[in-house]
Amino acid sequence: MIDFLGYMLVSVGIFFDISGCIGLVRFPDVYNRLQASTKCVTLGTIMILGGTALIIGTGAIAGKAIICAVFILITSPTAAHAISRGAHSAGISLTDKSIIDRYAEEK
Amino acid sequence: MRRVVYFIVALVVWLVLTWPFGTADSLQVILAGVGAAIIVSVMFHEVMPTEYKFLFSPVRVFWAIIYIPVFFYYILIANFDVVYRALHPKLPIKPGIVKIKTSLKTDAARVALANSITLTPGTLTVDLKDDGTMYIHWINIKSTDTEEATEYIAKKFEYFLAKIFE
Incomplete structure (x- = not known):
């Protein structure tokens, strides 16, 4: 039963990771791509780590998986913020579909 | 006080990452962790968050x-x-x-x-x-x-x- 739950978590995590990659290819500019990659890859990878911890089931592996999950949860949004701010400072404009850019107006 | 808190956090992370201790080298691993945690907590306590x-x-x-x-x-x-x-x-x-x-x-x-x-x-x-x-x-x-x-x-x-x- 726990094995089944673990494999379910890994499968759903891989599905989210793949969707994030599809979004990374299809979205039009760097900011939208960051949205797709950050959200999906964070949750997808945490789910894969959690599923691995459930399947293997010993304390040591589970502890390492949880530490990795916490690191990803903290570093992934921070990295996305750094990249988007860097991209905006470097003058990369938003896609033509965008309707407003308050950051450029007020800088 | 802040350094003590960071020392404990760094040491706990190290111990979990090296958890399945072998019988022969476990003392060595723990001592290396203590050393690394001391260095980290002394060098980097200023860049760490203050609201713990x-x-x-x-x-x-x-x-x-x-x-x-x-x-x-x-x-x-x-x-x-x-x-x-x-x-x-x-x-x-x-x-x-x-x-x-x-x-x-x-x-x-x-x-x-x-x-x-x-x-x-x-x-x-x-x-x-x-x-x-x-x-x-x-x-x-x-x-x-x-x-x-x-x-x-x-x-x-x-x-x-x-x-x-x-």
Whole structure:
């Protein structure tokens, strides 16, 4: 039963990771791509780590998986913020579909 | 005091990462961890966050534990949102950068809010100013007004984060 739950978590995590990659290819500019990659890859990878911890089931592996999950949860949004701010400072404009850019107006 | 706290945190992380100790070299591994934790806590205590006091207050820890499922609920919603937008043939996005204003005061609370906003549906923190102004990239803009955007984006987290950090 726990094995089944673990494999379910890994499968759903891989599905989210793949969707994030599809979004990374299809979205039009760097900011939208960051949205797709950050959200999906964070949750997808945490789910894969959690599923691995459930399947293997010993304390040591589970502890390492949880530490990795916490690191990803903290570093992934921070990295996305750094990249988007860097991209905006470097003058990369938003896609033509965008309707407003308050950051450029007020800088 | 701060150095002691960071020393303990660094040592615990090290011990969990090297957990299945072999019989012969376990003392060596632990001593190496103590050395590394001392170096880290002496060298880097100034760049570490200063608001760790919430760890010692049961009420704040209680609210932090309440916050975890709420946070994961919004992350899950955010993922289905991205999956929908990425797989939809017409790519239904309406992006832009809006401005919001947070009422949180401490640095730790603002960082937690910025990271929570990045991981939740359709929003990405681009910049954060000293007076609490945040610039948010929003994939599907519902309102360009500062007040209304704050209502949509930040209010749901501010309630919890104010209880945890302030």
